[in-house]
Amino acid sequence: MTTEAIRPAVRHQPWYRVLYLQVLIAIGLGVLVGRFYPDLGRELKPLGDGFIALIKMMIAPVIFCTVVHGISSMGDLKRVGRVGLKALIYFEVVSTVALAIGLIVGEVLQPGHGFNIDPATIDPNSVATYVTKAKEEGIVAHLLGIIPDSYFGALARGDLLQVLLVSILSGFAVAFLGKAGEPISRAVDQAAKMFFGIIRMIVRLAPLGAFGAMAFTVGAYGLTSLWNLIALIATFYLTSILFVLIVLGSIARLSGFSIIRFILYIKDELLIVLGTSSSETVLPQMIQKMEHLGASRPVVGLVIPTGYSFNLDGTNIYMTLATLFLAQATNTHLTIWQELGILGIAIITSKGASGVTGAGFITLAATLSIVPDIPIQSIAILVGIDKFMSECRALTNLIGNGVACIVISRSEGELDKDKLHEAMAHPIELGEALEPGAA
Numbered sequence: 001m002t003t004e005a006i007r008p009a010v011r012h013q014p015w016y017r018v019l020y021l022q023v024l025i026a027i028g029l030g031v032l033v034g035r036f037y038p039d040l041g042r043e044l045k046p047l048g049d050g051f052i053a054l055i056k057m058m059i060a061p062v063i064f065c066t067v068v069h070g071i072s073s074m075g076d077l078k079r080v081g082r083v084g085l086k087a088l089i090y091f092e093v094v095s096t097v098a099l100a101i102g103l104i105v106g107e108v109l110q111p112g113h114g115f116n117i118d119p120a121t122i123d124p125n126s127v128a129t130y131v132t133k134a135k136e137e138g139i140v141a142h143l144l145g146i147i148p149d150s151y152f153g154a155l156a157r158g159d160l161l162q163v164l165l166v167s168i169l170s171g172f173a174v175a176f177l178g179k180a181g182e183p184i185s186r187a188v189d190q191a192a193k194m195f196f197g198i199i200r201m202i203v204r205l206a207p208l209g210a211f212g213a214m215a216f217t218v219g220a221y222g223l224t225s226l227w228n229l230i231a232l233i234a235t236f237y238l239t240s241i242l243f244v245l246i247v248l249g250s251i252a253r254l255s256g257f258s259i260i261r262f263i264l265y266i267k268d269e270l271l272i273v274l275g276t277s278s279s280e281t282v283l284p285q286m287i288q289k290m291e292h293l294g295a296s297r298p299v300v301g302l303v304i305p306t307g308y309s310f311n312l313d314g315t316n317i318y319m320t321l322a323t324l325f326l327a328q329a330t331n332t333h334l335t336i337w338q339e340l341g342i343l344g345i346a347i348i349t350s351k352g353a354s355g356v357t358g359a360g361f362i363t364l365a366a367t368l369s370i371v372p373d374i375p376i377q378s379i380a381i382l383v384g385i386d387k388f389m390s391e392c393r394a395l396t397n398l399i400g401n402g403v404a405c406i407v408i409s410r411s412e413g414e415l416d417k418d419k420l421h422e423a424m425a426h427p428i429e430l431g432e433a434l435e436p437g438a439a
Contacts, residue, residue, distance in 0.1 A: 019203075019204075019206065019207075019268055022206075022207040023206055023207050023210050023268070023271040023272055023275060024271055025207070026207035026208070026210045026211035026214070026275065027210050027211070027214050027271070027274060027275050029211055029215075030044075030210065030211045030212070030213070030214030030215040030217075030218065030275070031214055031215075031218050033211075033215040033218075033219070034214065034215040034216065034217065034218025034219035034220075035218055035219075037219070038218075038219035038220075039219070040215070040219070041215035041216055041218060041219020041220070042216055042219045042220050044211070044212040044215040044216055044219075045212060045213075045216040045220075046212065047208055047209060047211060047212020047213070047215075048209050048210070048211075048212040048213025048214075048216060048275075048276060049212075049213075050209070050212075051202075051205055051206065051208065051209025051210075051212070051213075051276065051281070052209065052213075052276055052278055052280075052281055054202045054205070055199070055202060055203075055280065055281045055282075055283075055284075056158055056280060056281075057158075058195055058198055058199050058202070058284060059158060059160075059163075059280060059283055059284065060154070060155045060156075060158045060163045061155065061191070061195050062192065062195050062196070062199070062283070062284045062287070063160070063163050063164065063167060063283075063305045064155060064163060064166070064167045064170070064188075065188050065189070065191050065192035065195060066167075066192060066287055066300070066301040066304075066305065067164065067167035067168060067170075067171055067301050067302065067305055068167055068170045068171040068174060068185070068188050069171075069185055069188045069189045069192065069297075069301065070171065070297060070298040070299075070300070070301025070302055071168065071171025071172060071174070071175055071298070071301070071302070072171050072174040072175045072181060072184070072185040072188075073185055073189075073297070073298055079412075080171075080172075080175075080298075080302070082412075083298070083299055083302055083303070083408065083412060084302060084306075086408055086411060086412075087302060087303050087306055087307070087310075087404070087408050088306075088310065090311075090404055090407060090408060091306075091307065091310045091311040091404065092310075092347075094247070094251075094311065094313060094400065094404070095310070095311060095312070095313065095316050095347070096343075096347060097247060098243060098247075098313040098314075098316035098317050098400075099316045099317070099319065099320045099343055099346050099347060100320075100343065101239060101243055101247070101317060102239065102316065102317040102318065102319065102320030102321035102324075103320045103321075103324060103339055103342070103343060105235060105239045105321060106235075106320065106321045106323075106324030106325060106328075107324060107339070109235050110328055111231040111232045111234075111235045111321075111325050111328070112231075112232070112324070112325040112326065112327070112328030112329035113328050115328070115329035115330075115381075116329075116331060145159075145161075145162075146161045146162060146165055147162070147165065148162040148165070148166065151166060154166045160280075160305070160308055160309050161309055163305075164305055164306060164309065167305075174188075195284075196284060196288065199284045199285070203272075203285065206272045206275070206281075209272075209275065209276055209281075210271070210272060210274075210275025210276060211275070213275050213276050213277065214275055217277075217387050217388070220387075232321075232322070232325050232382075232385070233385060233388060233389065235321065236317070236318060236321055236322075236389060236392060237392050239317055239321060240314055240317055240392050240393075240395070240396045243313065243317060243396065244259065244263075244396060244399055244400075245259065248313075248399060248400060248403050251403055251407060252403055252406075255403075255406055255407050255410050256410070256417060256420075257406065257420060257421070257424065258424070259399075259403070261424040261425075262399075262402060262403065262406075262424065263399065264424075265289070265293070265423065265424050266286070266289060266398070266399070266402060268285075269282035269285055269286060269289070269398060270395055270398065270399075273391070273394045273395055273398055274391055274395060277387060277390040277391045277394055278390075278394055279308070279394040279395075279397045279398045279401075280308070282398065283304070283305070283308060286304055286398070286401070286402060287300055287301070287304050287305075289402075290304060290402065290405045290406070292419075292423055293406065293419070293420055293423045293424070294409075294415050294416035294417065294418075294419035294420040294423065295405050295406055295409035295414070295415055296409055296412070296414035296415070298414075299405065299408055299409045299412060299414055300405055300409070303401075303404055303405045303408050303409075304401060304405055307400070307401035307404050307405070308397075308401065311397075311400055311401055311404055312393075312397045312400075313396050313397060313399075313400035314392060314393035314394065314395065314396025314397045314400070315393050315397060316346065317393075317396065318364070318389060318392075318393050319346045319364055319367055320342065320343065320346055322364055322382060322389075323342055323346070323364065323367060323368065323374065324339070326368070326374055326375075326378045326379065326381065326382075327373070327374050329378065329381060330374065330375055330378050332373055332374050332375070334373065334374075338373060342367070345367055346367050364379060364382075365379055406420070
C-alpha cells in the first residue's frame with residue numbers, strides 16, 4: 001500500500017471522541033475518585049478487571065491466527081527459522097543489557113540503603129501466595145508447563161507460551177501442506193479479521209477500564225503508600241526512562257527512526273497500558289499498528305507475540321534493581337560474584353513472564369527463591385507499591401517489543417521505510433488501526 005493510500009484514513013474528530021484523550025481523562029478521574037472516595041474507588045475494581053478480561057479473551061485466537069498465517073504465508077521455512085533466530089538473539093542481548101542496567105543502577109544509587117529492616121519482623125503471610133507460586137514454578141516445571149494438556153486446552157486457558165507453541169506447530173504444518181494448505185491459511189486470515197473486529201468493539205471501553213483500574217489502585221493503596229518507598233519508585237522510573245531514551249533510542253536511530261516519534265505513534269496503547277498496568281491489553285492493537293508502520297505481516301506475526309514472553313525489558317530492569325534494593329534494605333552484603341550469579345539466574349527466570357499485572361512480582365519471588373542469601377520474605381516490603389511499579393514495567397515492555405519488531409523487519413529487508421516515516425508523521429488512532437484493511 002502506498003503512503004498516499006494511507007493519508008485519507010486519518011480523520012479529524014472532535015477532541016472528546018479521540019480515544020487517547022478519553023483514556024487520559026479517565027485516568028485523571030480515576031486518581032481523583034481513588035484519592036477522595038477510596039471506598040468507592042475500591043468498589044470500581046470490576047471495571048478494570050472486566051476490560052482486561054475482555055481483551056484477554058481475544059488474545060489467544062488473535063495470536064493463533066497471526067502466527068499461523070505469518071508462518072504459512074512465508075513459504076520458505078528457512079526464512080521462518082532465520083527470523084525466529086534473529087528475534088531470539090535480539091531479545092537475549094537487549095534483555096541482558098536491561099538486567100545489567102538494573103544491577104548497575106542499584107549498586108550506584110543504593111535506593112535500599114539505610115532501611116535497616118530486620119527480616120524476622122516481616123509477616124511472611126503477606127507474601128505466602130507469591131512465594132508458594134514461585135517455588136511451584138521451578139525451571140523444569142516452567143519448561144514442561146509450556147506443553148498444554150491438549151491442543152484446544154492452550155487456546156481455552158490462554159497461556160501465552162502454550163498458545164505460541166501450538167500456533168508455531170500449526171503454522172509449520174500448514175506450510176508443509178504446500179498448495180493444499182493455502183485455503184487453510186486464507187481461512188485463518190479471514191478469521192483474524194473477525195477477531196480484530198471484535199477487539200475494535202471492546203477497545204472503545206478502554207476509558208471505562210482505565211478509570212476503574214486507576215480508581216482501585218489509588219483507593220486501595222493510597223498515594224501515601226508511595227512515600228515510604230519513593231526512592232525505589234523514582235529510581236526504577238528514572239532507569240526505565242533512560243533505558244528507553246538511550247538504549248532503545250540508540251537502537252532506533254541505527255534502524256533509521258526516532259524513538260520519540262515511535263512513542264507518539266503508540267501513545268493510545270501506552271495510555272491504556274498506564275491505566276490497566278498490563279501490556280497484554282494492547283497486544284492485538286500493536287500487531288495491527290506495526291503492520292501499518294511498514295513491518296511485514298509475517299515478521300510482525302512472529303516477533304510481537306514472542307516478544308511478550310521473551311523480551312520484557314521493564315520486567316528485567318525491575319528484577320535486578322528490586323533484588324539489590326531488598327539486599328540493601330535488609331543489610332545483606334553481596335559480593336560481585338553473587339551479583340553476577342543473580343544476573344545469570346534472572347536471565348532464566350525472566351523468560352516467560354507475561355504482560356499480566358503482578359507477573360513481574362511472581363518472577364522476582366522466583367529469583368529470590370533461588371538466591372538463599374536474600375530473605376525471600378523481604379519482598380513483603382514491595383507489596384504495597386508493586387501496582388505502581390507494574391505500570392512502568394508494562395510501558396517499558398511495550399515500547400521494547402515495538403522497537404524489536406521494526407529492527408527485525410529492517411534486518412530482513414521487509415520494512416517499508418517510506419511507510420514507516422509517513423505513519424509516524426501522521427499517526428492513526430487506535431480504533432482506525434483495527435479497522436479491516438487498515439494495515
